[in-house]
Amino acid sequence: MPTKKGLIRSLSRRGTRSDQSPPVATKSRGLREPRACERCGAVYSRKTWRQGRPVTGALLDRAVWTVCPGCRQVGTGEYFGRVLIRGAYATVNDALIRARTQNVAERARFTQPERRIVSMERSGDTLEVLTTSQKLAHRIARELQKAFRGRVSYSWSDRDGTLQAIWERER
Numbered sequence: 001m002p003t004k005k006g007l008i009r010s011l012s013r014r015g016t017r018s019d020q021s022p023p024v025a026t027k028s029r030g031l032r033e034p035r036a037c038e039r040c041g042a043v044y045s046r047k048t049w050r051q052g053r054p055v056t057g058a059l060l061d062r063a064v065w066t067v068c069p070g071c072r073q074v075g076t077g078e079y080f081g082r083v084l085i086r087g088a089y090a091t092v093n094d095a096l097i098r099a100r101t102q103n104v105a106e107r108a109r110f111t112q113p114e115r116r117i118v119s120m121e122r123s124g125d126t127l128e129v130l131t132t133s134q135k136l137a138h139r140i141a142r143e144l145q146k147a148f149r150g151r152v153s154y155s156w157s158d159r160d161g162t163l164q165a166i167w168e169r170e171r
Contacts, residue, residue, distance in 0.1 A: 034059055037068035042113040044068070051113040070114040070132055079118045079130040081137025082164045085144065086126050089169040094127065097144065101129055104143045108136050134163035141165035 035044035042051040043059070049068050073079070083101075090097055098120065108115045118130040131137045138154065145152045150169030157164070 032064055034063045035066050035068075036060065036063040037071055037113075038065045039067060039071040040113060042068045042070070049113050050111075052110055068113060070109075070116050073114075073132045074116055074118050077118060077130075079132060080162050081131035081134045081140075082162060083129040083131070083137050083140050083144075084126055084164070084166045085129065086166065086168040087150070087170050088125075089148065089150070089171060090127060090167075091125050093148070094122070097127065097148070100143060100147055101140055104140050105131070105136065108139060134161070137163050137165050141167050 033045050033047075036042070036055075037044075037049075040051065042049045043053070043055055043063070044050075045059075049070070067075070085097060101117070101120065105115070105117045115133045115136040116131065117136075118132060120127065120129045122128075129137070129140060131140065134156070141152045141154070144150065144167045148169060150167055153166045155164050156162075
């Protein structure tokens with residue numbers, strides 16, 4: 001009989017998935033594979049959406065054409081991340097900040113096509129970036145802080161599962 005707490009806890013399997021599939025795969029259960037997005041060309045196989053990989057003709061012949069979750073979210077305007085970019089520095093360097101934000105989103109989209117920018121709009125002295133995931137919003141705010149300095153604050157909402165990140169720099 002184990003007497004150490006660590007060994008006892010290691011034997012507890014409560015709350016774990018038996019198939020070790022990623023959490024996003026449980027949302028898409030029952031999808032026939034392969035699937036291809038008719039808007040962006042992402043392919044769903046082995047329980048994940050991927051983009052930028054070589055696709056054979058045989059795969060496309062078997063594929064069911066549909067709209068991927070990322071394109072669906074962008075189309076409906078649904079977002080889970082919101083980045084507010086504020087301050088005099090952001091107003092003066094608007095083109096640089098927009099380019100950096102687009103680069104971060106493109107890099108994230110390469111490995112996970114569901115992570116995209118829904119919209120990027122300026123309202124007064126604030127640039128608002130809406131993203132399809134919390135992680136992308138967090139990544140954008142962190143990259144802005146690394147590239148241009150400034151302050152970042154994060155607030156997660158328990159109510160609707162969104163993240164609001166605020167990046168600001170005055171000078």
